[in-house]
Amino acid sequence: xxxxxxxxxxxxxxxxxxxxxxxxNSVERIKFxxxxxxxxxxxxxxxxxxxxxxxxxxxxxxQWWGLYHDKPKVGEFMMRVKIPGGEVNAAQLRAIGEISRNxxxxxxxxxxxxxxxxxxxxxxxxxxxxxxxxxRGLTTAGACGDILRNITGCPVSGIDREELxxxxxxxxxxxxxxxxxxxxxxxxxxxxxxxxxxxxxCNGPEIHDVGLIGTFQDHSPGFAIVxxxxxxxxxxxxxxxxxxxxxxxTLDVLKAILDIxxxxxNYRKSRIKARFKFMVEDHGPDAIRQKLExxxxxxxxSLRELPQPKERNNHMGVHPQRQDGLSYVGFPVxxxxxxGRQMVRISELVEQLGQSxxxxxxxxxxxxxxxxxxxxxxxxxxxxIGLSLKVHGIHGHSIGCTGNPHCNFAVGDTKPRLKKLVExxxxxxxxxxxxxxxxxxxxxxxxxxxxxxxxGIQGTTVRIDxxxxxxxxxxxxxxxxxxxxxxxxxxxxxxxxxxxxxVEALMRAYLEGRGPGQSFQSYCSERxxxxxxxxxxEGSN
Numbered sequence: 001x002x003x004x005x006x007x008x009x010x011x012x013x014x015x016x017x018x019x020x021x022x023x024x025n026s027v028e029r030i031k032f033x034x035x036x037x038x039x040x041x042x043x044x045x046x047x048x049x050x051x052x053x054x055x056x057x058x059x060x061x062x063q064w065w066g067l068y069h070d071k072p073k074v075g076e077f078m079m080r081v082k083i084p085g086g087e088v089n090a091a092q093l094r095a096i097g098e099i100s101r102n103x104x105x106x107x108x109x110x111x112x113x114x115x116x117x118x119x120x121x122x123x124x125x126x127x128x129x130x131x132x133x134x135x136r137g138l139t140t141a142g143a144c145g146d147i148l149r150n151i152t153g154c155p156v157s158g159i160d161r162e163e164l165x166x167x168x169x170x171x172x173x174x175x176x177x178x179x180x181x182x183x184x185x186x187x188x189x190x191x192x193x194x195x196x197x198x199x200x201x202c203n204g205p206e207i208h209d210v211g212l213i214g215t216f217q218d219h220s221p222g223f224a225i226v227x228x229x230x231x232x233x234x235x236x237x238x239x240x241x242x243x244x245x246x247x248x249x250t251l252d253v254l255k256a257i258l259d260i261x262x263x264x265x266n267y268r269k270s271r272i273k274a275r276f277k278f279m280v281e282d283h284g285p286d287a288i289r290q291k292l293e294x295x296x297x298x299x300x301x302s303l304r305e306l307p308q309p310k311e312r313n314n315h316m317g318v319h320p321q322r323q324d325g326l327s328y329v330g331f332p333v334x335x336x337x338x339x340g341r342q343m344v345r346i347s348e349l350v351e352q353l354g355q356s357x358x359x360x361x362x363x364x365x366x367x368x369x370x371x372x373x374x375x376x377x378x379x380x381x382x383x384x385i386g387l388s389l390k391v392h393g394i395h396g397h398s399i400g401c402t403g404n405p406h407c408n409f410a411v412g413d414t415k416p417r418l419k420k421l422v423e424x425x426x427x428x429x430x431x432x433x434x435x436x437x438x439x440x441x442x443x444x445x446x447x448x449x450x451x452x453x454x455x456g457i458q459g460t461t462v463r464i465d466x467x468x469x470x471x472x473x474x475x476x477x478x479x480x481x482x483x484x485x486x487x488x489x490x491x492x493x494x495x496x497x498x499x500x501x502x503v504e505a506l507m508r509a510y511l512e513g514r515g516p517g518q519s520f521q522s523y524c525s526e527r528x529x530x531x532x533x534x535x536x537x538e539g540s541n
Contacts, residue, residue, distance in 0.1 A: 084179070149190050189274035194212070329366065335399075335415040362398075
């Protein structure tokens with residue numbers, strides 16, 4: 001069953017004090033003792049030390065600069081580049097690729113927040129890396145830590161013919177205000193926004209702390225707002241705030257949301273309860289709206305109808321742009337891995353044939369601004385780089401978190417295990433499973449969003465003959481879109497050697513037993529846990 005969140009925040013007879021918060025929450029103490037952004041001033045001295053001499057408090061503060069320990073903790077870091085809306089030009093992509101080649105062992109991966117991560121980075125290289133990024137208008141500031149994370153959006157905003165209106169001006173305005181803003185660099189925990197007017201809502205507003213969904217009301221463009229979404233250990237689907245906000249109102253409204261949440265010490269005393277979704281759940285969207293209006297000193301426009309997404313679409317393949325004579329092409333980057341060498345070569349292709357690269361929530365990329373007569377040449381060039389359109393559709397839909405060998409939380413393989421499973425299903429069922437979405441995580445943090453995949457998979461362990469061995473839990477009934485819901489764990493501790501066969505049995509049962517046009521999510525929802533477990537276990541018999 002879905003985990004129950006750890007009770008509502010306790011309301012005290014006397015208000016919490018900052019002293020008590022810092023006593024109970026060590027991260028709040030560390031942030032108070034030295035503002036993490038101030039660590040940049042100490043960076044020249046910090047990088048000259050041996051890794052073992054750096055205080056753990058400073059290692060934590062490095063998260064605000066986009067740096068996390070790689071596994072094992074021996075002085076190598078993952079570095080995350082923060083890319084608003086996932087859009088980079090050729091020069092920016094080349095800079096990231098060259099940094100990867102020079103300082104990151106040619107590593108690279110696309111994240112579900114439309115960022116790029118590089119591994120194997122050592123601290124002595126950081127000053128030069130930061131300077132190279134700054135020269136191209138890029139930063140790692142705020143890519144991690146208790147801060148507003150990268151603002152995501154539809155990867156084809158401004159160019160897709162079906163988009164209601166271009167949301168990039170709003171997204172970039174917000175990024176310009178909040179990124180690097182010290183006033184909003186000490187939030188209770190990480191905070192995630194997404195903004196788009198994509199009719200397919202491909203950016204997943206349902207699983208964000210705040211989602212701005214483009215719509216029209218009284219012939220004016222603006223946004224419906226959903227709040228309180230999020231995954232990790234206590235997943236929640238966002239709920240409508242019931243307001244319509246015009247683009248010129250978004251900054252004030254979103255600042256107010258951050259202020260209301262950040263100033264309530266009930267959401268700082270415990271790291272477990274520090275996410276905004278718990279505040280929404282404690283009070284409800286109506287009360288959050290009331291707090292917001294009181295804070296702003298005005299009544300917000302009521303939303304008449306929450307926009308519903310059309311069918312699923314991740315913008316892969318060739319599409320004509322709204323700009324005549326131009327097309328964009330979406331390339332699967334399965335399983336989200338993109339080397340520095342590939343980034344450099346893609347930047348060269350974009351300089352010659354395109355305009356920009358957009359990274360997607362599904363860990364893919366899109367090349368934009370290709371003249372129609374050059375589309376075939378661009379596709380052939382990308383295939384030479386290692387990104388082909390001649391792959392099974394499931395490659396563009398499936399997501400795997402970082403996992404082994406880099407993540408300190410992962411208990412098993414993720415990307416290699418996902419690749420093996422996908423190739424197995426492709427060989428067994430062909431095009432019949434081309435639209436299937438498999439999301440695989442190595443731990444409960446849900447960076448790979450296993451709660452909302454058609455099939456969600458989370459790494460765990462099982463004892464076989466007294467020895468601890470890799471295993472996986474299987475989550476079903478989850479999904480985004482019109483039937484957004486959080487998946488439930490059904491298959492438990494399936495040994496890695498049995499995973500392919502059990503998922504194969506489940507897919508075979510679905511393909512043979514589904515009703516006309518019935519989705520996989522619907523098929524699973526019609527069956528009990530016991531029925532689904534029996535189907536899975538048939539694969540191991």
